[in-house]
Amino acid sequence: MTSTSTSPTPARGPADHDVRAQIVAAATEHFSRYGYEKTTVSDLAKAIGFSKAYIYKFFESKQAIGELICANCLREIEAEVSAAIAEAAQPPDKLRRLFKVSTEASLRLFFQDRKLFEIATSAATERWQAVIDYEARTQQLLRDVLQEGRQSGDFERKTPLDETVMSIHLVMRPYLNPLLLQHSMDSTEQAPALLASLVLRSLSP
Amino acid sequence: MTSTSTSPTPARGPADHDVRAQIVAAATEHFSRYGYEKTTVSDLAKAIGFSKAYIYKFFESKQAIGELICANCLREIEAEVSAAIAEAAQPPDKLRRLFKVSTEASLRLFFQDRKLFEIATSAATERWQAVIDYEARTQQLLRDVLQEGRQSGDFERKTPLDETVMSIHLVMRPYLNPLLLQHSMDSTEQAPALLASLVLRSLSP
Numbered sequence: 001m002t003s004t005s006t007s008p009t010p011a012r013g014p015a016d017h018d019v020r021a022q023i024v025a026a027a028t029e030h031f032s033r034y035g036y037e038k039t040t041v042s043d044l045a046k047a048i049g050f051s052k053a054y055i056y057k058f059f060e061s062k063q064a065i066g067e068l069i070c071a072n073c074l075r076e077i078e079a080e081v082s083a084a085i086a087e088a089a090q091p092p093d094k095l096r097r098l099f100k101v102s103t104e105a106s107l108r109l110f111f112q113d114r115k116l117f118e119i120a121t122s123a124a125t126e127r128w129q130a131v132i133d134y135e136a137r138t139q140q141l142l143r144d145v146l147q148e149g150r151q152s153g154d155f156e157r158k159t160p161l162d163e164t165v166m167s168i169h170l171v172m173r174p175y176l177n178p179l180l181l182q183h184s185m186d187s188t189e190q191a192p193a194l195l196a197s198l199v200l201r202s203l204s205p
Numbered sequence: 206m207t208s209t210s211t212s213p214t215p216a217r218g219p220a221d222h223d224v225r226a227q228i229v230a231a232a233t234e235h236f237s238r239y240g241y242e243k244t245t246v247s248d249l250a251k252a253i254g255f256s257k258a259y260i261y262k263f264f265e266s267k268q269a270i271g272e273l274i275c276a277n278c279l280r281e282i283e284a285e286v287s288a289a290i291a292e293a294a295q296p297p298d299k300l301r302r303l304f305k306v307s308t309e310a311s312l313r314l315f316f317q318d319r320k321l322f323e324i325a326t327s328a329a330t331e332r333w334q335a336v337i338d339y340e341a342r343t344q345q346l347l348r349d350v351l352q353e354g355r356q357s358g359d360f361e362r363k364t365p366l367d368e369t370v371m372s373i374h375l376v377m378r379p380y381l382n383p384l385l386l387q388h389s390m391d392s393t394e395q396a397p398a399l400l401a402s403l404v405l406r407s408l409s410p
Contacts, residue, residue, distance in 0.1 A: 124388075156406075167399040167402065168403070171376055171403065177388065180389070183329075183384040190371075194372040195372060197364075198369075201407035204409075
């Protein structure tokens, strides 16, 4: 394995991406024990046995490490949702799965993995780039399903597509955003199916 | 003014409901300065110049005082929403106003009046009786509008009414519940109209 890094300091020892992965793994472990907010880059450096300066060669801040952990988590949710949608043949069924699987995946990744919850809430509160990108991709996924349904004749075409995307995304928000999801626990069993049905009625041609 | 109280101790001086109102007014003032969570019944007693025991003759706990403040606030939201609905002639317009005015009234009463916010979040988190009753009445208001629209032929009748009420209430939740509303500030301008339109499309016969 050779380093192709353009890092300001020539890599000595392992390739840069290995060091980054090592830092992220140690940070995830450390955040899960002591919390994301409370941990400093100094704490991380001490725990890994690196100098603080060395960590700063790979990540410009603690948030940059948090962003990578957060982005990985959001990618995992997306992968699950995309796979579930791909399995369905018809646009209405794709939409039902979008509601169901994105709620289930968000619940599991944000809450059952408690170590991610604090990062996820910081990310959502401060609107990190990873979150903005995730929301844009989720809206794109929704738009693709809607367009497919408009072409197949399953969905109405009178309402501007932008409006349909925006309003359905608002309906899904309490089950996608960890800040709202933490207060929506009573309804995560029933809501995705109920809301998908309501949305499908709103889309009938 | 005479007291008709059945309080265990005979009222001496002002009528009971005057004393209750005096306690609630002082408590509201005190909560707004020092916060609901931090204030104790002893603090309130000191501030009003009553004994703690005297306050306990009128309210069994701090929460009982908070519940009354909260119930008054929720009644105010309801009164505004009901008045706005009564002004509209047609069920679709009633539904639009239900979304718009309940969001506006919730925003104003929970947030602009910061003193109520902490009580509102405690009430919503702990699901005080005032909140449960408010949700039931909000659902009843929604049900009345839906039933009127079904009778007038404005709304479809195939979906069970209970399901329609439940799913529309879920759509409105982020704008009614202060725990969700505090994280929905970016969308309070656009969302009520967008969501009302989506819901109206879902109700078309």
